[in-house]
Amino acid sequence: MVKFATAVSLIALTMAPAALGKNCKGSLMYCGRGLLNKGNYYDQIIEALQGSGQPTDSAHVNNSLFFCKSDGNIIFQAFCQTSGCINGGADHSDYC
Template identity: 30%
Template sequence: MIFPRIWSLAVELALRPFPRATSCEPGLNYCGFNLLQLGPYAADINATLAAQDLPLSRWNMHETLFRCEEGRKGKGAVLFAESCEIECRDGGAGYSDWCLNYTRGIAEELQLGFLDRGVLDV
């Protein structure tokens, strides 16, 4: 019977996880929380925070901005970019994440986020 074979194949394909990226894209900035979802970056984040003399707290791991650079064996290397004052914002797929800070106006931060995507023209 061909129907049970097709049915079992359909179930197997439906349950198989979609492939996803496991490395950051060089040249983009990433919030810590996005790096942690992307792949095994916890040790890299901790080492980067320690090198900046920042406490190894959940806040710093998640709400710090990191720059992705070329790394070894297909895994992007992360460098410290900025410690976010209010929060780290997800820039969306293919765009840099960014910090929402007190030092610049919130309107300017929002404009910067949209400028990355080409939504606003200056």
């Protein structure tokens, strides 16, 4: 039984960093395409766009700006229509 518990603990430890790495970082703004590269945010992006009365076409999915809450959920902020959504770099917010 101890070997099984140890194996489960090791698996959990090796998976934890991967799971954490796929979440957006709370308090930062992200372009939709950045969220899609980070993890499985497509459904959340669609929900956030619909909840704000925005279209859900690929331009809006990729070039909208979303605020990342501390729990990993996102909130639509703006559609970056003019110059597109710009990656702000690691540990910096993206912007229009």
